[in-house]
Amino acid sequence: MLETIHFYHTNDIHSHFEYWLRSQYFIRNERLAYAEKGEPSFLFDIGDHLDRSNIYTEATIGMGNVKLLNEAGYDVVTIGNNEGITLSFEELYHLYDEADFEVVVANLQAANRENPKWLKPYTILRTKYGTKIGVIGATAFYELFYRELHWDITEPRNEIKAVAKELRKEVDILLCLSHLGITEDELLAQECPELDVIFGAHTHHFLEEGKWVNGVLLTGCGKFGAYTGHLMIQFDHERKKIIRKEEMVIDNALLPEIEGELEFLEQLAKTGKELMDETIFQSAKSYNKEWFHHSQISRLFAKAVLEHTGADCAMFNAGIFLDGLKKGNVSKYDIHRILPHPINLCVVELTGRQLKEVYLQAKNEEWSQLELKGLGFRGLIFGKILTYEFSVNQNRELIVRGEICDLNKTYQLATLDMFTFGYFFPNFKYAKKKYYLPYFLRDVLIEYCKRHL
Secondary structure (H helix, E strand, O other): OEEEEEEEEEOOOOOOOOOHHHHHHHHHHHHHHHHHOOOOEEEEEOOOOOOOOOHHHHHHOOHHHHHHHHHHOOOEEOOOHHHHOOOOHHHHHOOOOOOOOEEEOOOEEEOOOOOOOOEEOEEEEEOOOOOEEEEEEEEOOOHHHHHHOOEEEOOHHHHHHHHHHHHOOOOOEEEEEEEOOHHHHHHHHHHOOOOOEEEEOOOOOEOOOOEEEOOEEEEOEOOOOOEEEEEEEEEEOOOOEEEEEEEEEEEHHHOOOOOOHHHHHHHHHHHHHHHOOOEEEEEOOOEOOOOOOOOHHHHHHHHHHHHHHOOOEEEEEHHHOOOOEOOEEEEHHHHHHHOOOOOEEEEEEEEHHHHHHHHHHOOOHHHHHOOOOEOOEOOOOOOOEEEEOEEEOOOOOEEEOOEEOOOOOEEEEEEEHHHHHOOOOHHHHHOOEEEEEEEEHHHHHHHHHHHHO
16 A cells, blocks of 8 residues: 655744745645545644744744644644744743644753653654654754753754664654754764654755755755745555655745735734733933944943943944834833844953954944844844944054953953854854843843833
8 A cells, every 4th residue: 555645844934924824724725635535644843933023922922823833733843943042941841831733852851840741852643544653853952042041952963863763663754853954954864864854944945845865855945934845755555665755845925815814914913012012111212223323222222231241341233223212101012123133142251352353353344234134133234333341542452441451351241142153253152151041132121221211
């Protein structure tokens, strides 16, 4: 007997729901049609379904996303870094309490208490013909972030290989939901031929027909819900082996528009705004924003950053402010509109010599026009890099808090976590640093304004 099994999959939606209704309508109809033909089907999400820059996700702390996944009939999901490190410990611990689907993450454990009931390294699905399908999950290895949030995370490829070796004996088909990125997926395929398919995510790669590596089929459907993957596997019951694996990607923009799509998006936004419309403080004046030089709101935020961290000086880009702070009653919704980014503060320890080098690097005028996408940044353009409490005088000496700095002394620089990944300032990647989690930039500004405005 030949059994044909269908797997629909999404990844890195990041709370972009523009095509959600039409894609889920399409998947539902496809699955019903295949069921009538006697062909089983399953639906997976490979992580970063939520993104707290979205007002509905922020207002419901991701539980609105879980509700949408439930309604769509997902079978198994894994978590991405947006689920894993943009929520507090308690928020992630209870995120999937009401989930109607399985959550698989092989490389994550709670550090100081029992694991949440939803957390498991793998699950086994069964078709009506008795075919056993093992599904392993793993998420990206952000060790410092998870440790600060009281989770233990381990190197994912090693965990997947260990589980796969044991699970392979029990199942007919072995799949991996990998929120690790294309490079890690390719390495995993080389090291773990026990896997039949690796469903990919995290690096937003797009593999229209999949990619074969060492006999393992890799998938990737881009980002923001633009595409849905459809994997077909044919399993030969007599020979107890897969005889065909085929991947195709559906362009959701080309699917028929569903009635009520605009109303659906408006309702999500309305729900989010209503949940976050309570006044949290009052401002006696307005604070303007500028993207190419200092502004009233950037100076206010710098004070908040320095007070929150106790650092010697601060640095951030002006493009983080999407709006100014209005006079009068200010709500959580207002602050979210100004600072929607899932970005945390980080204090980096640098010598005076290194700090001077950073200051000079920050003068790169090309960066101000950069249309940055990713690293937690959800703005339009990068903007000028602003520095506070450190500068260079006419004699090219570095001044920190009004005094000429000792080039050999260690200083603490408060900055954004996105600067510590090595793209802009290579020194930061290897410097001693402390991340301030789970507080986002908006949380830091809110607490300061509550105390001082």
